[in-house]
Amino acid sequence: MKRTLAVVVAAAALLLSACGSSETLSGANQGSGDQGGQVVVGSADFTENKVLAEIYAAALRNAGVNVTVKPGIGARDVVIRALQDKSLTVVPEYTGNLLNYFDKTNTTTTSDEVYAALKSKVPSGLAVLDQAQAEDKDVLVVTKQTADSGVTSMTELGPRCQEFVFGGAGEWPQRWADKIKELYGCTFKEIRTTDAGGPITVDALRNGDVQVVNLFTTSSDIKANNFVELADPKNMYPAQHIVPLLRADGVSDAGKAALNKVSAALTTDKLAELVSKVDVNKETPTDVAAAFVKDNNI
Amino acid sequence: MIFADMFAWLADPANWTGPAGVPARVGQHLLYCLIAVAAASAIGVPLGLWVGHTGRGGLLLVGTSNSIRALPTLGLVTLLYLVAGGGTGPVLVGLVVLAIPPILAGTYAGVQDVDRGVVDAARGMGMTGWQRLWQVELPNATPLLMSGIRSAMLQVVATASVAAYVGLGGLGRPLLDGLRVLDYGQFVAGAVLIALLAVLLDAVLAVFQRVVVPHGLRVVARAAKRPASANRSSQPERTGDAGESGASGDTGAAGTTGESAAELAIMASRRETGGSER
Amino acid sequence: MDSILRYLGNAGTQREILDRLVEHVYLSLLPVVLAVLLAVPLGWCTHRFRWLRAGLFGVANVVYTIPSLALFVLIPAVIGTQILSPVNVVAALTIYTTALLVRPVADALDAVPAHVVAAATAMGYRPLHRLLTVELPLAVPVLGAGVRVGSVSNISLVSVGALIGTGGLGVLFTDGFSRRYPAPILVGVVLTLLLALVVDRLLVLVQRRLTRWARAGEVTGG
Numbered sequence: 001m002k003r004t005l006a007v008v009v010a011a012a013a014l015l016l017s018a019c020g021s022s023e024t025l026s027g028a029n030q031g032s033g034d035q036g037g038q039v040v041v042g043s044a045d046f047t048e049n050k051v052l053a054e055i056y057a058a059a060l061r062n063a064g065v066n067v068t069v070k071p072g073i074g075a076r077d078v079v080i081r082a083l084q085d086k087s088l089t090v091v092p093e094y095t096g097n098l099l100n101y102f103d104k105t106n107t108t109t110t111s112d113e114v115y116a117a118l119k120s121k122v123p124s125g126l127a128v129l130d131q132a133q134a135e136d137k138d139v140l141v142v143t144k145q146t147a148d149s150g151v152t153s154m155t156e157l158g159p160r161c162q163e164f165v166f167g168g169a170g171e172w173p174q175r176w177a178d179k180i181k182e183l184y185g186c187t188f189k190e191i192r193t194t195d196a197g198g199p200i201t202v203d204a205l206r207n208g209d210v211q212v213v214n215l216f217t218t219s220s221d222i223k224a225n226n227f228v229e230l231a232d233p234k235n236m237y238p239a240q241h242i243v244p245l246l247r248a249d250g251v252s253d254a255g256k257a258a259l260n261k262v263s264a265a266l267t268t269d270k271l272a273e274l275v276s277k278v279d280v281n282k283e284t285p286t287d288v289a290a291a292f293v294k295d296n297n298i
Numbered sequence: 299m300i301f302a303d304m305f306a307w308l309a310d311p312a313n314w315t316g317p318a319g320v321p322a323r324v325g326q327h328l329l330y331c332l333i334a335v336a337a338a339s340a341i342g343v344p345l346g347l348w349v350g351h352t353g354r355g356g357l358l359l360v361g362t363s364n365s366i367r368a369l370p371t372l373g374l375v376t377l378l379y380l381v382a383g384g385g386t387g388p389v390l391v392g393l394v395v396l397a398i399p400p401i402l403a404g405t406y407a408g409v410q411d412v413d414r415g416v417v418d419a420a421r422g423m424g425m426t427g428w429q430r431l432w433q434v435e436l437p438n439a440t441p442l443l444m445s446g447i448r449s450a451m452l453q454v455v456a457t458a459s460v461a462a463y464v465g466l467g468g469l470g471r472p473l474l475d476g477l478r479v480l481d482y483g484q485f486v487a488g489a490v491l492i493a494l495l496a497v498l499l500d501a502v503l504a505v506f507q508r509v510v511v512p513h514g515l516r517v518v519a520r521a522a523k524r525p526a527s528a529n530r531s532s533q534p535e536r537t538g539d540a541g542e543s544g545a546s547g548d549t550g551a552a553g554t555t556g557e558s559a560a561e562l563a564i565m566a567s568r569r570e571t572g573g574s575e576r
Numbered sequence: 577m578d579s580i581l582r583y584l585g586n587a588g589t590q591r592e593i594l595d596r597l598v599e600h601v602y603l604s605l606l607p608v609v610l611a612v613l614l615a616v617p618l619g620w621c622t623h624r625f626r627w628l629r630a631g632l633f634g635v636a637n638v639v640y641t642i643p644s645l646a647l648f649v650l651i652p653a654v655i656g657t658q659i660l661s662p663v664n665v666v667a668a669l670t671i672y673t674t675a676l677l678v679r680p681v682a683d684a685l686d687a688v689p690a691h692v693v694a695a696a697t698a699m700g701y702r703p704l705h706r707l708l709t710v711e712l713p714l715a716v717p718v719l720g721a722g723v724r725v726g727s728v729s730n731i732s733l734v735s736v737g738a739l740i741g742t743g744g745l746g747v748l749f750t751d752g753f754s755r756r757y758p759a760p761i762l763v764g765v766v767l768t769l770l771l772a773l774v775v776d777r778l779l780v781l782v783q784r785r786l787t788r789w790a791r792a793g794e795v796t797g798g
Contacts (some may be wrong), residue, residue: 073741170475368772489646
């Protein structure tokens, strides 16, 4: 009986120590977003953003900052919530969509206007650094066949929207359904949730489940499938330059300088190339990022 | 506050119409679940009956179905989607695979649980293997078999929402789409609807179970319950059974077979704990 | 096969997989430990105070119908943790596992023969002492089976957390899917299965150690 007791007590002690250690573990994670030593770079759940996060992380590391990366968190709402609750310190963002997120009434669309407006609208505690020349815009895309039937721009799409089923990420309707109606008089027959420019969206367009989808201009899928990008003459989608969004007190000046160097080196073509290395050649975002940082002496 | 958001979302008539409305989503979800559980039953029940009846391959079956339990839903559906090149079909196959273990285990445990004396008596009466299976073992196995099906159903209802990640419709949509924009109202509404659907389907299956479980078994169960109500856990009962019947697979259960019997008992009884894995 | 070897050949990838595996272990098994600590007292309460039974088992039933993803996301909203905190996944899985274990614990305690309890009482065991040294050890086989099911179930459930960025090996699934790259998914699935297998075997060993008495009885009793 004594033995059993010993075993039970030992097991209980083991269990207790196990949960004790885990508390310190999770405690460490919770504190990790705070300023000082540790910087946490987060990213949304698509390739380009993951690559950008790794580039930021590599640049920060070279500037002597202690960095961890939390990739693939989710859509903007979740990422920014995580930035605000200090789970994250820096994330790669896109000027236009970020501005629209902070300012629902925004009407500016050109690169410089958007960036100026964004700087003034970023909530206190957060900040944006320099924007890159590189841009990755939302773009509506149709198959070659649909384009040949006379839909090559959103103006031409407008009157025919009733014929088409649209596919895009879960947040698309909330962000754009009213705007596309207002600007182009477009009300789709149905808006179906696919994903944020990933395999489901591309497959749905390819096999005809949907006829119009929202992709991103750096996507390698557009060329690979002979899809046609629709022109957006009224600039529904604003300029969409890559920009680091961070907690203002979370990164040292040396770190900020490193991130600005990244923005200075980043062009749209370069970005598309990086994305395709990961998506098509199956290289890892970390390797691609390391090569980029090295090539550009950041 | 969260629940206020949920009621606001549920009260908005716009969320109740069209292909993304609540009725359409519930309908899709229901359809996926019924198809998946029906297909899983079509595979799991005959296989469980056969293994239980012949007593061959029981260990293998327990091992395999336990490993399937550990299969991560998200991994399975993403892999199937990529390998098959998209579409609803492969995702449904994933749901079927995940629904098979509880049904298989329930059926197998049900047949194993049949009093050996009853089976021997049937043999003594001159019944053939098939007759014993159909007229003795299957009817006696129905309570545990149905438990397995109910467990599978609960699991599929929950799992189907994860499959929304690879584009499946149904109630996973408001859940995932609400998550993307942190719309807690939509999100919680989706979760509550899934939970309600699970409870409802379970209730329907409970009624169905009352219909299919032979009257005689219920009488026996009630009689057995009264004196030994404390012994509801199947584990001690099984040990007792094994002691009496020399031929049962549980006897001499020095290690593995005894454990697997306990495991199966737990699996089967998990339906009663509401147990499901998603 | 080539693509898998190529995938696994990258040193960075290896390190990431290892990190994910460690995260997976801790996210899935810590809840089991916590759940045992919660379920034993709860199960004892339902064993002792039978009127609690219907209520507690009812709650456990309802808990089990809540989709896991919903729980992962709602917990930070309810208890105020950070949205990406691993605490959310741990708390959610602890709730599930506790719901799973309460009933087996109660049933196992119920099943301890009355004469054994009476004998222990007669020998002067106080209730707590009796629970820890007599009733609980006798409940180990049933509790152990529940723990094994709970562990396997958690190991498979953790990956859903990948949809909110905290998913252990599940992150390999979302990564592979978004790039149409089956290799990471396959590796993730295989590692999850292996992990479940290893943990299950270890639990069997622990259970055996804790139930020496059972085999001792078999040898002498036949």
